[in-house]
Amino acid sequence: MTKRLNLKEHISSKEKKQTYVNQMFETIAPRYDFITVFLSYGMDRGWKRKLVDMINLQGDESALDLACGTGDITFSLAERLPAGQAVGLDITQGMLVIAEQKRSERNAANVAFHRADIMSLPFESESFDCITCGYALRNVPDVAGALEEIKRILKPGGRFLSLDFAHPGNKIYRWLYLRYLVVVGSTLGFVLHGDPDTYRYIPESLKLYPGQHGVRELMNKAGFLDTGVIEFGGGIMAINHGTKPEL
Numbered sequence: 427m428t429k430r431l432n433l434k435e436h437i438s439s440k441e442k443k444q445t446y447v448n449q450m451f452e453t454i455a456p457r458y459d460f461i462t463v464f465l466s467y468g469m470d471r472g473w474k475r476k477l478v479d480m481i482n483l484q485g486d487e488s489a490l491d492l493a494c495g496t497g498d499i500t501f502s503l504a505e506r507l508p509a510g511q512a513v514g515l516d517i518t519q520g521m522l523v524i525a526e527q528k529r530s531e532r533n534a535a536n537v538a539f540h541r542a543d544i545m546s547l548p549f550e551s552e553s554f555d556c557i558t559c560g561y562a563l564r565n566v567p568d569v570a571g572a573l574e575e576i577k578r579i580l581k582p583g584g585r586f587l588s589l590d591f592a593h594p595g596n597k598i599y600r601w602l603y604l605r606y607l608v609v610v611g612s613t614l615g616f617v618l619h620g621d622p623d624t625y626r627y628i629p630e631s632l633k634l635y636p637g638q639h640g641v642r643e644l645m646n647k648a649g650f651l652d653t654g655v656i657e658f659g660g661g662i663m664a665i666n667h668g669t670k671p672e673l
């Protein structure tokens with residue numbers, strides 16, 4: 427049996443966080459699609475649709491979906507790229523097995539999946555017209571480093587969009603929201619995996635995450651242009667977006 431890692435010790439350390447994240451996502455991969463719908467009351471689909479709508483894809487472009495998981499966003503991108511390609515990338519083998527199954531069931535010829543780490547992307551500089559992330563930046567050990575990597579492989583003028591849990595501006599609402607995530611996450615983790623920490627990771631990682639406005643600042647520092655934030659549900663969820671400068 428795999429040894430359970432200590433949640434707080436690991437996710438507060440740049441060196442140890444990825445080990446925790448990898449073990450957790452390998453554990454939840456078979457139930458990931460169900461959990462996402464359950465925890466978001468089905469709203470996740472609408473947030474992802476909004477993200478893909480915002481990109482305004484041209485049909486022959488190339489799109490990369492980082493931390494693609496089981497491929498929801500990757501397949502939506504591919505549907506809008508009849509003459510282009512959508513690539514999904516994730517570090518967790520279990521997620522990619524499910525994504526690959528879906529790919530063959532849908533016969534999606536313009537989709538490819540890769541197993542790799544966002545912190546060190548296996549692509550040449552200036553490879554993609556657009557890059558998306560769904561619930562990815564909160565999971566990496568170094569958000570600024572990930573943004574540098576993302577900017578490197580975007581083409582000049584390329585668009586970047588990231589959907590993630592966010593920090594509500596109202597302090598009382600924020601406290602209630604975190605408590606809600608702790609209670610529901612702990613219960614679900616215990617019922618499904620015998621380990622309350624499995625989904626308590628969400629509120630704990632959110633506390634350490636710079637949030638939608640912090641990510642916007644980091645994007646500005648990394649040199650993205652026209653950065654912006656769109657919030658949902660009073661700031662429980664947000665999309666960060668920006669563009670790599672033209673040459």
Ligand SMILES: C[S@@+](CC[C@H](N)C(=O)[O-])C[C@H]1O[C@@H](n2cnc3c(N)ncnc32)[C@H](O)[C@@H]1O
Pocket residue numbers: 444447451462492493494495496497498499515516517518521542543544545559560561562565566
């Ligand atoms: C919450 S899931 C999101 C999946 C998908 N984007 C979605 O929106 O449904 C987070 C994903 O991030 C992946 N991940 C975490 N750290 C990563 C890293 N350093 N590089 C690539 N993928 C990573 C996990 O394997 C997991 O599949």
